[in-house]
Amino acid sequence: MPKLIDLTGQRFGSWTVLYRDPEDYIPNTDNYQKHSQWVCRCDCGRVATVLGSNLRQGHSKGCVYCHNKKRAETWVKYHDAARRYMAEHPEQYA
Ligand SMILES: [Zn+2]
Secondary structure, three states: OOOOOOOOOOEEOOEEEEEEOHHHOOOOOOOOOOOOEEEEEOOOOOEEEEEHHHHHOOOOOOOHHHHHHHHHHHHHHHOHHHHHHHHHOHHHOO
């Protein structure tokens, strides 16, 4: 069985790992470590569960709201629809 890498307290981009998500723990399989999920707090204060592999490989560097905000800033230059969407859903981009 592979040894679990404890990510508690580590930082990945905007994430700080709080603790392992006990619900998404798949013991006694070869993929056990791959599937480990971690409860993380973004710098913006939102909390989410993130796959450990996504954290370690740099695929997830912050919460979906921060990511969407960044993406939205790119969209808004080119797409009026995105601008309208942001105006209608300001809470997602605050
Ligand atoms: Zn965030």
